[in-house]
Amino acid sequence: MQQNFSIHVEMFVQSNAGDKENTTTKVMLLIPSDKGEQVKEEFMNLNKQIIITFSLLLMITSYALGHIMGENLQNFQYNAELAPVAPIVDGYLDDPAWEIAIPGKMEQDLISGQHWHESPDFTGSFAAVWRNGFLYVAIKLTDDQIETRQTKLLREDHLILYLDPHHSGLKDDLYRFDIPMRNDTGVLKSPLTRVEWGNDGQTCELSFRLDDIASKGNTIGFCIAYNDVDNGQLQHRITWAPDGYTEEDEFLADLVFTARIEPNKQQKLIQWGRIKSLY
Numbered sequence: 616m617q618q619n620f621s622i623h624v625e626m627f628v629q630s631n632a633g634d635k636e637n638t639t640t641k642v643m644l645l646i647p648s649d650k651g652e653q654v655k656e657e658f659m660n661l662n663k664q665i666i667i668t669f670s671l672l673l674m675i676t677s678y679a680l681g682h683i684m685g686e687n688l689q690n691f692q693y694n695a696e697l698a699p700v701a702p703i704v705d706g707y708l709d710d711p712a713w714e715i716a717i718p719g720k721m722e723q724d725l726i727s728g729q730h731w732h733e734s735p736d737f738t739g740s741f742a743a744v745w746r747n748g749f750l751y752v753a754i755k756l757t758d759d760q761i762e763t764r765q766t767k768l769l770r771e772d773h774l775i776l777y778l779d780p781h782h783s784g785l786k787d788d789l790y791r792f793d794i795p796m797r798n799d800t801g802v803l804k805s806p807l808t809r810v811e812w813g814n815d816g817q818t819c820e821l822s823f824r825l826d827d828i829a830s831k832g833n834t835i836g837f838c839i840a841y842n843d844v845d846n847g848q849l850q851h852r853i854t855w856a857p858d859g860y861t862e863e864d865e866f867l868a869d870l871v872f873t874a875r876i877e878p879n880k881q882q883k884l885i886q887w888g889r890i891k892s893l894y
Contacts, residue, residue, distance in 0.1 A: 690869060691856070691857045691868045691869070692834075692868060692869035692870065692871055693719050693743060693837065693855070693868065693869070693870050693871070694717070694870075694871050694873045695716075695743040695744055695745050695750065695870055695871065695872055695873065696715055696716060696717075696744050696745075696873055696874070696875065697744070697745055697746065697831065697872070697873065697874035697875075698711075698712035698715070698716075698744040698745065698746045698751070699711070699712070699715075700712060700746070701746040701747060701749065701751065702744065702751050702753070702820065704751065704809045704810075704811050704820045704821070704822050705811050705813065705820065706811035706812045706813030706814070706818055706819060706820055707813040707814065707818060707820075708753050708755065708813075708818050708820070712744045712746075712751070713742055713744070713753055715744070716742035716743065716744050716753070717742065718740040718741065718742050718755075719740060719741050719742065719743075719839075719855045720739075720740050720855065721739035721740060721741065721839065721840070721841060721853045721854055721855045722853070722855075723853065723854050723855070723856040723857070723858065723860050724851055724852065724853055724854075725840060725852040725853070725854050725856075725860070725861055725862045726849075726851060726852050726861075726862065727851075728859060728860070728861040730858050731851070731853050735757070736758070736843070736850075736851075737756070737757065737758050737841065737843045737851060737853055738756070738757040739754065739755065739756045739757070739841050739853060740754075740755050741753060741754045741755070741839050741855065743837075743870065745825075745829045745872055746829075747829075748824060748825060748826045748827065748828075748829050749808070749822050749823065749824055749825065749829060750822070750823040750825050750829050750870075751820065751821070751822050751823075752776070752820070752821040752822075752823070752839070753818070753819070753820050753821075754774065754818065754819040754820075754821075754839070755817065755818050756816070756817055756818070756819075756841065757817065758772060758816075758817075758843065771795060771796065771842075771844055772796055772816075772841070772842060772843060772844050773793055773794055773795050773796055773841075773842050773844075774792075774793070774794035774796075774819070774839065774840070774841055774842075775791065775792070775793055775794070775838075775839070775840045775841075775842065775852075776791070776792040776794065776821070776837075776838065776839050776840075777790060777791050777792075777836065777837065777838040777839075777867055778790040778792070778806070778823065778835060778836065778837060779835055779836025779837070779867050780806070780825060780828050780835050781835075782834050782835055782836055782869075783836065784836060784866055784867060785836070785865050785866060785867065786836075786838070786865050786866075786867060792804060792807050794810055794819070794821070796812060796816045796819075797812065797816075805824070806823045806824045806825055807821065807822075807823055808822045808823065808824050809821065809822045829872055830872060831872055831873065831874040832871075832872065832873075833871075833872045834869050834870065834871045834872070835869070835870050836867030836868070836869065836870070837867060837868055837869070837870035838854065838855070838856070838867050838868060839854065839855055840852055840853060840854035840855075841853050841854070855868070856868060
């Protein structure tokens with residue numbers, strides 16, 4: 616006598632009529648026993664695949680919601696290296712600290728959402744290092760028409776920086792810094808401690824006091840942009856961000872405090888002396 620393998624399926628049916636109750640219908644599917652185990656195994660494997668896929672989607676979504684993703688779904692971030700010696704904030708990028716820093720290119724137009732290509736109109740990059748609780752940022756700009764004589768900052772070329780010391784992942788006006796292209800910036804908003812321009816507005820150095828936050832392995836949110844204004848009218852707002860990033864995006868990219876200082880000659884001699892003493 617052939618036995619059957621059964622699968623119960625429940626269907627919830629909601630009536631459109633207001634005077635009738637909703638009903639649940641149970642359906643039993645009868646499958647011949649010689650195929651029942653095979654169907655059951657395939658059904659269980661399908662369930663496992665669905666669960667695994669759903670779990671991966673949750674992981675990716677939860678990570679992406681708090682991070683800006685670049686190409687190949689990699690986290691878009693800048694690694695600020697520990698400087699052997701803190702740079703002198705004078706607006707001129709001749710400190711040894713900037714020789715080890717990797718520049719980040721400002722090549723995303725926040726207004727259009729399009730990739731910005733280097734041109735005489737504007738080219739910009741930045742670099743960042745840290746030392747003794749301070750974050751140092753250097754900016755190098757090329758602008759064919761620098762506008763600094765307007766009465767309102769919005770009508771002048773200027774920098775915009777966002778920090779997120781607590782790494783919430785979002786922009787906060789409390790940590791927004793509008794930097795005019797001149798050295799008489801007045802009282803600075805904490806944690807910004809110093810701003811200096813050099814080379815007729817082509818280079819700039821900033822320092823932020825972050826104390827224990829500026830430590831190896833820690834991460835903060837970071838954004839830097841340049842308002843390119845010509846004849847009192849905003850033309851472009853160029854930033855360091857992945858392709859497609861616009862003004863409407865509230866998430867900030869990551870800045871990670873890293874440390875990979877190579878020992879100097881004196882330190883190498885000391886290390887070698889210690890090694891020899893072991894033999």
